[in-house]
Amino acid sequence: MKIEIKDLIQDGPKYVLPNISVDSVIFGYHEKELKVLLQRPQGISKWMLPGGYVHRDETIKQAAERVVKNRTGLDRLFLNQFQSFGTPTRTKDSELTPALFAEINQMELDENHWMFDYFVSIGFYSLTEFSKVVPSGEFYLEECTWWNIGDLPSLLYDHQEIIEAALKALRLHIYHYPIGYELLPEKFTLPEIHSLYETILDKTFDSRNFGKKLIATGIIKKLDERRNIGAHRAPFLYVFDMENYNQALENGYALFV
Amino acid sequence: MKIEIKDLIQDGPKYVLPNISVDSVIFGYHEKELKVLLQRPQGISKWMLPGGYVHRDETIKQAAERVVKNRTGLDRLFLNQFQSFGTPTRTKDSELTPALFAEINQMELDENHWMFDYFVSIGFYSLTEFSKVVPSGEFYLEECTWWNIGDLPSLLYDHQEIIEAALKALRLHIYHYPIGYELLPEKFTLPEIHSLYETILDKTFDSRNFGKKLIATGIIKKLDERRNIGAHRAPFLYVFDMENYNQALENGYALFV
DNA sequence: TCCTAATACGTTATAATTACGGAATAAATA
DNA sequence: TATTTATTCCGTAATTATAACGTATTAGGA
Known part of the structure; x- marks a missing residue:
């Protein structure tokens, strides 16, 4: 089900769960570099992880898969839930305020708008074959590109911390389980x-x-x-x-x- | 902040985040047996994990700590977030219906009451020293006791699955980190x-x-x-x-x- | 034809793990 | 008082896994 953005902003909780989001750390591998796919919203200088809301008829994992598919075009995924993040102030940012958001979307919305409430985010990471991915944003995004893991830009909210936790989880994962099937060519x-x-x-x-x-x-x-x-x-x-x-x-x- | 139960049922989302809960798998160790603390609500035959809602001014970890403290009396805790559970139907149960819940609480409440909505649960597990714990319920609980891990009763919702995931996470944890400080006497x-x-x-x-x-x-x-x-x-x-x-x-x- | 840089294959030294023998000890029992 | 029993404690040998390294092979290019 595709939800119209205006409907989402005005009546979000009718379609999606309020106070819950999924954020995906999408890792790509290319020429001996580990990369992360990041996006930058219109009118904001900071970058953020691809994320979204959970539809009322889908599981949290399906929500993460939908988000990743929208950004990478891929649906045959290695997708792993690693941690949830919940601190009352984690999505407060001095730059991205309800006022600015209202201006960008040419709408009226008050200080207590549901989108600016306390959000608990479920973190997933995925490993994708860099060459198969066509990074694609949505209309509200200005940019959507790969960044080398060792050279990240300034990030919104607690997304720096989420990436670090994802990398730690990925590395721990490798010590116990094989990887490569999603990252390497068949031969x-x-x-x-x-x-x-x-x-x-x-x-x-x-x-x-x-x-x-x-x-x-x-x-x-x-x-x-x-x-x-x-x-x-x-x-x-x-x-x-x-x-x-x-x-x-x-x-x-x-x-x- | 202590929230009155009537207020919580009627105006829950004013005080706590809707659609989110924390569930704690509290492990205890006694005489070479690993145990889990479970509770049974009034009028229900199935058992469940101690769980609760997230207050709007606390982190998800603080919420889990509060829940564990209420059941065990302990606050010096080894507490570990291990996984979140989110499937639209995970908290539907043929026995525990809104109608029964209304009857038990002597209130009127409709089919779409917020407490019976789609809930995403953040799972934590904790290790506690069995002998120091005084299992204590609340007024809406009929029982709150320890069960051997190998001999669990019938469980509500997906709580069987949550316990299994917690045990798996605990065992993986032990391979990388020491335990014992919370479980053994000083000497x-x-x-x-x-x-x-x-x-x-x-x-x-x-x-x-x-x-x-x-x-x-x-x-x-x-x-x-x-x-x-x-x-x-x-x-x-x-x-x-x-x-x-x-x-x-x-x-x-x-x-x- | 030789050089270079990469892969392929093998051997040895070292370290870690596992298996196990057996002495020491405290108290109950004969 | 000697014996039995169950348990802790100490050490060593055998095995296995890991790390280190030597060298042959091979393709293209100088």
Whole structure:
């Protein structure tokens, strides 16, 4: 169900749950850089996470999926709830006031408008294949682009804190569950998946030991093909063994200690 | 701030956030059994987790602390947010209907009463020292007691699922962070903390190796005292080294692989 | 043909973990 | 007083996992 923005502003709680939002930290991986998708609303200098309200007929996870799909176009997602944020003042900001919001939307709205109330936000993070994503905003957004994780702009509300918590959760996740299926092409090389892990964890691993351990887990299978990478020895291609991969997602495993 | 129940039922959203609740899984440990504190409302056959609403001037964590304090009397708590639950139908129950609720409270209230709307619940779990707790209900509760984790009664809503998720989160937590400070007496023996870990993880550990490893982490210190346990060799007493313990809470550590 | 930079494969040294033998101890019992 | 029993406590050997590193292979380019 698509809700008209004017209706939403005026009668929000008729369509969505008041005082609850979902915010998504969308991670992308590209050329050995970990990135986050951020958006900037009209008339505001600060950036924020893609977020939205929960429709009365959907689950919180479906709400997060809808938000991510609107920004990335992707719906086959690795999506993970990691933490909820609830402090009475977390969405107060001196720049983004009800008055400014009213002016931008050319409407009258009072100080206690429902959108400026105490909001508890459920945080999700997702990992997406950077190259498949077409960042797209909505009419109320001026920009929607990727930012390197190490070089973020000034953020609205407590969104800096949310990103940090998401990154921490992602890194903890990697120690127990495999990743890569959503981030790498179907066929990939050992150095590619090696770089992926190094980038996300911001650590280096001995490539010889890394490959040995990863193969030992059984989650990847070697193919009888190589990829031509130009002026160097052609590396073998691998694919994920989805049976073992999914089992590791279910039961967990330890790739590093 | 204490809110009168009649006011809450009639004008809830004036005092608390609508559509949001906090539910607490309160774990207790006693005689090698892991227990959960549950309550049963008047006129209902099913049991439920202690839960409550979020006051407009408190954080979600403070709300959870208030709930736990009301049920256990304890305020020095190990309290951990682990997951939020949000499905439109999660708080529909054929037994606990608005009509029954109205009858119990001797009030008129319609089908769409705010308390029976779609609620998103933020789940917290806490570990408490069983012996210090005095389970106490409120006037609308008929019972409030401990249940063994392996032998739970029939539960209201999705509370069975919430308990399972809490236990999973607790067990994952133990692999990375120390526990015991809230659960054991100030001075405890190696066999005592050994049993605690075995009970919570539902696994056995070699007592000789367990002790060696735990001492090696530096989070406990041996005293020059023994505890008289009757007909057997008196075990040495230990205390937590709070500096190392808190550092392990901050940075994490691996006691088991 | 040789050089360079990357992948691929293997071996060894070190560290961590697990398994287990057996002494010490406190109190009840014969 | 000696024996039994259940438990704590200390140490060591065997096994396994991890980390460190050496070197062969291979593609393109100088």
